[in-house]
Amino acid sequence: MKLYLKYISIHIRSMMEYKKSFFLTLIGQFFVSFHAFLGMYFMFQRFNQVKGFTYKECLFCFSIVLMAFSLAEIFFRAFDRFHIIIGNGQFDRMLVRPRGLVFQVLASQFELTRFGRLLQAIVLFVYVLITGDISWSMLRIITVILMIVGGIVVFSGIFMLYAGLCFFTLEGLEFLNIITDGAREYGKYPVSVYGRFVLKFSTYIVPFALFQYYPFLYIIGKNTNSFYCILPLVGTLFLVPCYIVWRIGVRKYVSTGS
Amino acid sequence: MKYQEKIDLNVVFPITKYITFFKIRFLTGLQYRSAALAGVVTQFAWGFLELLMFQAFYESGSGVFPMGMEQLAAYVWLQQAFLSLYMIWYWEGDIFNSIRNGDVAYELCRPISIYTMWFTKCMGSRISKAVLRCVPILFLACFLPYPFGLKVNIGKVEIIFFILSMTLALLVSVAFSMVIYMLTFFTTNQQGLQIVAASLAEFFGGAVIPIPFFPEKLQKVLNLLPFASMQNIPFRIFSGNIRGVFLYESVAMQITWVVILLLLGKYLEKKALQKICVLGG
Numbered sequence: 343m344k345l346y347l348k349y350i351s352i353h354i355r356s357m358m359e360y361k362k363s364f365f366l367t368l369i370g371q372f373f374v375s376f377h378a379f380l381g382m383y384f385m386f387q388r389f390n391q392v393k394g395f396t397y398k399e400c401l402f403c404f405s406i407v408l409m410a411f412s413l414a415e416i417f418f419r420a421f422d423r424f425h426i427i428i429g430n431g432q433f434d435r436m437l438v439r440p441r442g443l444v445f446q447v448l449a450s451q452f453e454l455t456r457f458g459r460l461l462q463a464i465v466l467f468v469y470v471l472i473t474g475d476i477s478w479s480m481l482r483i484i485t486v487i488l489m490i491v492g493g494i495v496v497f498s499g500i501f502m503l504y505a506g507l508c509f510f511t512l513e514g515l516e517f518l519n520i521i522t523d524g525a526r527e528y529g530k531y532p533v534s535v536y537g538r539f540v541l542k543f544s545t546y547i548v549p550f551a552l553f554q555y556y557p558f559l560y561i562i563g564k565n566t567n568s569f570y571c572i573l574p575l576v577g578t579l580f581l582v583p584c585y586i587v588w589r590i591g592v593r594k595y596v597s598t599g600s
Numbered sequence: 601m602k603y604q605e606k607i608d609l610n611v612v613f614p615i616t617k618y619i620t621f622f623k624i625r626f627l628t629g630l631q632y633r634s635a636a637l638a639g640v641v642t643q644f645a646w647g648f649l650e651l652l653m654f655q656a657f658y659e660s661g662s663g664v665f666p667m668g669m670e671q672l673a674a675y676v677w678l679q680q681a682f683l684s685l686y687m688i689w690y691w692e693g694d695i696f697n698s699i700r701n702g703d704v705a706y707e708l709c710r711p712i713s714i715y716t717m718w719f720t721k722c723m724g725s726r727i728s729k730a731v732l733r734c735v736p737i738l739f740l741a742c743f744l745p746y747p748f749g750l751k752v753n754i755g756k757v758e759i760i761f762f763i764l765s766m767t768l769a770l771l772v773s774v775a776f777s778m779v780i781y782m783l784t785f786f787t788t789n790q791q792g793l794q795i796v797a798a799s800l801a802e803f804f805g806g807a808v809i810p811i812p813f814f815p816e817k818l819q820k821v822l823n824l825l826p827f828a829s830m831q832n833i834p835f836r837i838f839s840g841n842i843r844g845v846f847l848y849e850s851v852a853m854q855i856t857w858v859v860i861l862l863l864l865g866k867y868l869e870k871k872a873l874q875k876i877c878v879l880g881g
Binding site for chain 2: 536
């Protein structure tokens with residue numbers, strides 16, 4: 343852990359060498375996710391509600407997904423450029439060092455610029471807290487925390503799966519963006535909006551609904567089954583198959599020779 | 601006046617060299633077939649989720665619908681199929697690099713216009729990407745059940761206008777990016793410029809939600825901006841959302857923006873080359 347903090351401080355210091363560029367990127371990141379919010383705002387101005395969910399409720403959902411995604415991205419997105427790490431031989435160097443591989447990959451990158459997105463998520467979240475009409479209880483507060491943690495775990499699982507698959511393809515896999523960036527973009531509305539197929543898919547295959555939809559229903563009071571609160575924890579099991587793919591990949595790894 | 605003579609020289613020499621640049625880019629783009637396949641899958645999924653989302657709003661049905669579901673389906677599928685033609689967030693990495701690392705000096709030694717060369721390069725890579733991706737997406741979209749399918753609901757005249765408008769939209773998009781490329785000559789930090797330009801163009805161009813879904817007052821302003829002259833107009837012509845007098849007005853708007861952006865880009869090129877100072881390298 344101490345070593346990880348040291349890595350992070352190095353990354354931050356190297357970024358601070360280019361302060362102007364850093365802040366512009368930060369602002370840019372903020373703007374890009376601001377689109378999604380504005381788009382939502384205009385839609386609700388016209389239509390008031392979607393499948394029984396109000397604007398504030400969807401906004402709440404959006405802020406949770408965005409927060410989980412941006413946190414996962416800040417710490418775990420290094421997996422996302424794993425095809426580069428394999429391609430330029432950086433991974434060979436990692437193999438000979440006396441530290442865990444996952445640790446080294448994670449420490450190789452720390453995306454501070456993604457704070458722009460996180461900032462947006464926090465602003466939206468606070469806005470909903472102040473103006474929304476969710477009646478808070480201890481269990482609901484715990485549920486929110488579980489939703490965020492569950493979300494971070496699921497997103498990091500996908501990033502890891504992506505890296506694991508890179509062992510076999512040696513190049514980036516654009517289609518996995520459907521479940522990372524896609525989930526961020528479309529996760530602004532409760533999953534059920536997209537119909538039964540998408541709901542089933544995101545319950546049993548890639549468990550978005552477990553941290554986004556079901557606990558969300560409990561928090562806004564649409565469902566009183568308190569079993570829904572612990573579903574985000576069930577969702578974290580998704581990490582297991584992802585880690586297995588990664589392990590298989592590491593075992594089969596043959597250097598690209600460059 | 602001196603500058604005028606330079607252009608005349610270009611007229612004397614045939615434009616074949618620019619066609620070559622176009623061809624090189626076009627053929628390079630065609631090489632990335634597996635990337636294109638992945639792109640098709642991604643685009644298809646995104647289009648579908650987009651439509652499902654809009655349908656949920658339609659079913660909840662409490663507002664006024666500015667576009668029918670069928671029109672919207674046509675809009676979304678065209679958007680997914682031709683994404684690479686009009687995406688503003690896609691920048692040619694080597695253009696930025698050449699400006700930053702000084703390679704641009706070599707390009708300047710050649711008897712060609714930098715603007716025209718980059719312009720044709722951009723066109724080439726965009727068109728080749730789109731050619732690979734659009735066919736499978738459009739083909740699949742035609743066979744989707746009602747109301748998600750892609751249907752041709754417009755007459756012959758509109759089709760001709762649609763093709764004309766597609767071309768103009770590509771010219772507007774590339775000319776807009778060219779202005780940004782030229783502006784990088786004046787700053788050492790292009791990243792912020794890039795992100796701001798791209799995010800404005802995306803949102804106000806109707807990439808997040810189509811322009812008819814914006815509040816009406818805002819729409820009036822947006823229609824005058826260059827961003828609305830990109831993907832917005834051709835897709836709405838095809839879906840039957842733009843017709844009658846508005847059709848002619850929209851295409852006229854596109855032509856105006858092509859001219860303005862081309863002139864602006866050319867002007868910036870001239871300014872940039874006057875004061876250019878290549879930093880070692």
